[in-house]
C-alpha cells in the first residue's frame with residue numbers, strides 16, 4: 001500500500017508537521033540511502049551486456065493480493081485507528097466487498113497468461129489479521145481456502161513471483177505469541193515499522209516468519225514486498241535481512257525485494273546490494289527491484305477511477321511505460337489488487353486489458369515480459385560475471401546461470417562467434433534482425449557482434465574473430481557507456 005507517496009506527502013505540506021514526514025508510508029527510489037553494494041568483478045572496455053535478447057524488460061507488480069480477503073475493506077479500519085485525522089482512512093469501507101473472489105483470480109490469471117504478462121503477485125499470509133492462510137480463514141470454509149491456494153499454485157505461480165507482504169500488512173505480530181502486539185500506534189503497524197534502525201536479526205526473523213507461512217502453503221518465494229514503509233529508517237538492515245530470511249527459509253540463490261518506486265528520471269534498473277563472497281562457491285547478494293510506473297488501476301482501496309492511459313494510451317504513443325521503453329529502461333508497472341477488481345466493476349482490469357495489447361502492438365518485438373526474480377537474476381549476472389580479455393576471445397566467470405544472456409562485442413568480422421563451456425561448444429545460428437535474437441543466436445550489427453546464449457555457472461569462453469582491434473573498440477565505446485550498468 002503506497003498512499004500517499006512520500007513526495008505527495010511533502011507536497012501537501014506534511015499535514016502533521018515535519019516529524020510526520022518520516023512516517024509517510026512510501027519510499028521513492030531516489031531517496032534510498034546508500035546501501036552497501038559490495039564487491040564487483042573485473043570487466044573489460046568494449047564488451048557490453050545488453051538487455052536479455054536485446055529487449056527491454058517489462059513486468060507487473062501487484063500488491064495487496066492474498067486469498068479471498070479484500071485488503072481494501074479489511075485494512076482501512078485498522079489504519080484509521082492509528083491515523084484518526086486522515087481523511088483518506090474515513091472512506092465507507094463497510095460498504096465495500098469483503099471478498100475478492102477466486103473467479104476473478106481465474107479470469108485475471110488466464111487473461112494474463114494468454115498475453116504473456118509476467119510479474120509479482122503478493123500473498124499476504126495473515127491478511128489484516130483475518131486468519132492464517134496455512135490454517136483457517138474465518139469467514140470462509142477450509143475447503144474454500146484450500147481451493148484458493150491451489151488456484152494460486154496452479155495458475156499464478158508459473159508466471160508470477162509470489163511474495164509475502166510481511167505477515168498482516170496491518171498490525172505487527174509478536175513472534176513469540178503469534179498475536180498482534182497490544183499497543184496500537186503507527187509504530188506497531190507493519191506499514192510504518194520501525195522508523196529507526198532495527199537490527200538485521202530482528203528484521204530477518206520477522207520476514208522469515210511471514211515466509212514460513214507461505215512455505216506451509218507450498219508457495220515458494222525468492223523475494224518479498226514491504227507493506228508500505230516497512231523497513232523505513234533501517235533500509236540497509238532491511239536489505240541484508242531480506243537476503244538472510246529468503247535464503248534461510250527457501251534456500252534462494254538470488255533473493256530480491258520490492259520496496260521502492262522510481263519516478264521521473266530516476267533509474268529503474270535494479271540495484272545489486274550487499275555482495276559478499278564473490279569468487280567463492282557461495283556468493284551472497286540481494287537485489288532491490290524498483291517499480292517505475294503506477295499506481296493507476298483503481299488505487300489500494302479499489303474506489304479510485306482507473307487511469308490506465310497513464311501507463312500507456314490506446315496506441316502506446318504516450319504514458320509512463322512508453323517513456324521507459326523508449327528510454328531503454330526496465331519498465332515495471334505496479335498497482336494494487338483491490339484496484340484491479342474495483343469493487344466488482346473490474347474497471348482496473350479492463351484498463352489493463354487495453355494497456356497490455358497497446359504495448360504489444362507498438363513494442364512487442366522490442367520488449368520481454370519477465371518475473372521480478374528473472375529480472376533480478378539477469379541484473380546479478382550482468383554485474384557480477386567477471387570478464388577478462390584473452391587472445392581473440394573473452395572469458396566469462398559467472399557466479400550464476402542466466403538464460404538469454406546477451407552481450408555485444410566489438411568486432412567487424414563476419415565470422416560467427418563460438419561459445420565453449422565445460423569442454424562443449426554451443427552452436428550459434430545467425431539471426432537476421434534484432435527481433436529474432438534468442439538463446440543460441442548471434443547478430444551482426446554495425447556496432448559489433450551481438451551474441452545471445454544461456455549463460456551457465458562457471459567459466460565460458462566466447463571466441464570472436466577480430467574482437468580486440470582498436471578500431472572496433474573505439475566505435476563501440478559510446479554505446480558501452482549507455483548500457484553497461
Ligand SMILES: [Zn+2]
Nearest residue numbers: 001063064227
Ligand atoms: Zn501493500
